Amino acid sequence: xxxxxxxxxxxxxxxxxxxxxxxxxxxxxxxxxxxxxxxxxxxxxxxxxxxxxxxxxxxxxxxxxxxxxxxxxxxxxxxxxxxxxxxxxxxxxxxxxxxxxxxxxxxxxxxxxxxxxxxxxxxxxxxxxxxxxxxxxxxxxxxxxxxxxxxxxxxxxxxxxxxxxxxxxxxxxxxxxxxxxxxxxxxxxxxxxxxxxxxxxxxxxxxxxxxxxxxxxxxxxxxxxxxxxxxxxxxxxxxxxxxxxxx
Ligand SMILES: C[S@@+](CC[C@H](N)C(=O)[O-])C[C@H]1O[C@@H](n2cnc3c(N)ncnc32)[C@H](O)[C@@H]1O
Numbered sequence: 311x312x313x314x315x316x317x318x319x320x321x322x323x324x325x326x327x328x329x330x331x332x333x334x335x336x337x338x339x340x341x342x343x344x345x346x347x348x349x350x351x352x353x354x355x356x357x358x359x360x361x362x363x364x365x366x367x368x369x370x371x372x373x374x375x376x377x378x379x380x381x382x383x384x385x386x387x388x389x390x391x392x393x394x395x396x397x398x399x400x401x402x403x404x405x406x407x408x409x410x411x412x413x414x415x416x417x418x419x420x421x422x423x424x425x426x427x428x429x430x431x432x433x434x435x436x437x438x439x440x441x442x443x444x445x446x447x448x449x450x451x452x453x454x455x456x457x458x459x460x461x462x463x464x465x466x467x468x469x470x471x472x473x474x475x476x477x478x479x480x481x482x483x484x485x486x487x488x489x490x491x492x493x494x495x496x497x498x499x500x501x502x503x504x505x506x507x508x509x510x511x512x513x514x515x516x517x518x519x520x521x522x523x524x525x526x527x528x529x530x531x532x533x534x535x536x537x538x539x540x541x542x543x544x545x546x547x548x549x550x551x552x553x554x555x556x557x
Contacts, residue, residue, distance in 0.1 A: 314377070314378050316525065316528050318378065318380045318381075319508060319512045319525060320505035320509050320528075321356075321357075321504075321505065321508055322511070323507070323508060324504045324505070324508065325359040326356075326501075327356040327357065327359075328422040328450050328493075328501060328546065329501040330493055330497050330501075330548060331497055334497075335360050335421075336364075338548045338550055339370075341489045341550055342417060342488075342550055344368035344417070345368055346369030346370070347370075347371075348368075348371075349371050350364065350371070350416065351374075351418050351419070352372060352374040352375070352419040352420070352421070353375055353405035353408075353418070353420040353426055353433075353436075354422065354423025355374025355375060355381075356421075356422075358374050358388060358398065360419060360421050361374050361398055362388060365394050369397075371397040372397065373398075373400075374398070374399070374400045374401070375400075375401045375404075375408050376402065376405075377402075377404050379402060382401075405427075405436075406426050406436070410439075410440050412439050413440070413443070413445075414440065415442070416441070416446070417441065417446050417448060418437040418447045420448075422450045424449065429469055430449070430451055430471065431482070434449070437449075438483065444553065446550060447550075447551040448548060448551070450547070452467075452470055452546050453473045453476055453545045453547065454472050454544075454545065455542065455543050456542070456543055459543055463539050466535070473545065476547075480549065480551055485552060485554060486555075487550070488552040489550040490548065491547065492545065493547065495541060498536075506529055506532070512525060513525055513526055513529070
């Protein structure tokens, strides 16, 4: 079973696929100045929950891209059900390959999917091409809570950085951090436990599935890592990035 198939199972009842909340997604949209008529491109949009929240509350129009067929189907069904199909569109494919008109969006978002381009720094360069010169970017990113991390954990999560590193990378890419909304322990617990709940229910419902053991192993490995290290070492923030105007 591929990793993204495991995500389909784990996220069966999850709409927001990150350690955050609807309130925090809305807060960053408000701080970004979202308003009717503004446009946004969301890379790795998942079930389009951030897009839906911003469209319903602030009236933006948007385009979401996700590589996972099932996520795209769920996102499209939700958008239709909520009557947002005239303003929100979901494209199936890789965010790295999607070709957009450069400089055509007011906002570019990537909430928990910078791995699309191999990490935070390259994500900023790719996303930057989508926005107007005065456009803003919203990036949800994991970071180390501590400067020193156990060797085996640093190896397992080699794409993580400290928050000071994220700040430097944002400035290097030509952005000031305008705002940050961080994950609380409760946000992390809700997200991680939501995944375990989805996995456990699938395991119960599929006693004879040939790949059941892989799903059980995935559940246990994810719990081992979170209970051993999560609370002490994992941070997550939603960063609002503004093109640098002051030096
Ligand atoms: C952690 S989830 C975040 C989903 C959404 N942004 C949210 O906050 O609810 C990451 C998403 O990136 C998608 N993804 C993975 N690789 C991708 C790629 N190359 N292009 C586009 N989406 C991708 C996954 O299918 C998944 O839905």
